Amino acid sequence: xxxxxxxxxxxxxxxxxxxxxxxxxxxxxxxxxxxxxxxxxxxxxxxxxxxxxxxxxxxxxxxxxxxxxxxxxxxxxxxxxxxxxxxxxxxxxxxxxxxxxxxxxxxxxxxxxxxxxxxxxxxxxxxxxxxxxxxxxxxxxxxxxxxxxxxxxxxx
Amino acid sequence: xxxxxxxxxxxxxxxxxxxxxxxxxxxxxxxxxxxxxxxxxxxxxxxxxxxxxxxxxxxxxxxxxx
Numbered sequence: 174x175x176x177x178x179x180x181x182x183x184x185x186x187x188x189x190x191x192x193x194x195x196x197x198x199x200x201x202x203x204x205x206x207x208x209x210x211x212x213x214x215x216x217x218x219x220x221x222x223x224x225x226x227x228x229x230x231x232x233x234x235x236x237x238x239x240x241x242x243x244x245x246x247x248x249x250x251x252x253x254x255x256x257x258x259x260x261x262x263x264x265x266x267x268x269x270x271x272x273x274x275x276x277x278x279x280x281x282x283x284x285x286x287x288x289x290x291x292x293x294x295x296x297x298x299x300x301x302x303x304x305x306x307x308x309x310x311x312x313x314x315x316x317x318x319x320x321x322x323x324x325x326x327x328x329x
Numbered sequence: 330x331x332x333x334x335x336x337x338x339x340x341x342x343x344x345x346x347x348x349x350x351x352x353x354x355x356x357x358x359x360x361x362x363x364x365x366x367x368x369x370x371x372x373x374x375x376x377x378x379x380x381x382x383x384x385x386x387x388x389x390x391x392x393x394x395x
Contacts, residue, residue, distance in 0.1 A: 262370050263358035321357040324364075 176265045180255045188251025195244030210237045249307040275310035332389045334363045337381045352376040
């Protein structure tokens with residue numbers, strides 16, 4: 174099975190850069206949304222209205238959360254789905270199995286969260302859950318690759 | 330499935346890395362095939378057999394519980 178729908182290998186480092194920048198911005202924001210909104214990121218955006226009249230309109234919103242969330246999605250996606258320098262059928266299989274593993278683990282954790290966390294705290298779970306699949310996949314995939322490299326060292 | 334890849338390599342005196350280069354896969358792939366951790370696709374098996382100039386069944390064979 175040939176690896177399809179992957180970004181070029183060069184995208185990986187951009188993924189890291191975007192993720193690191195966004196985390197610097199986003200981590201304080203994740204923990205206390207109201208305190209860490211960057212004030213000058215308030216601007217007029219065309220969006221679906223929450224308060225006031227129904228429908229879509231232009232109105233001011235703060236874009237700190239938008240930037241943090243979008244940045245993380247783009248950054249993590251670039252890291253997760255950039256080609257390796259050498260792709261072959263073996264790495265394709267590892268990638269597929271890691272994806273399946275990540276989905277399993279993600280939903281196991283989510284299930285636990287449903288059972289253990291309630292009320293408004295659950296909102297935090299929802300926010301983290303946006304990114305955990307990508308994160309778990311990245312960790313698992315690279316861990317397996319690292320294990321394989323180590324197995325090579327024990328051989329000739 | 331079992332394979333004689335290591336034996337064939339020794340006969341022909343090529344390393345895992347050299348074999349990997351010939352058929353354009355990573356050394357990890359060859360290593361995993363030899364260790365029985367990975368079953369190669371038909372395409373890859375044919376390529377490997379071609380390197381050793383033997384039929385595929387001489388290198389890869391079915392086991393009882395396959």
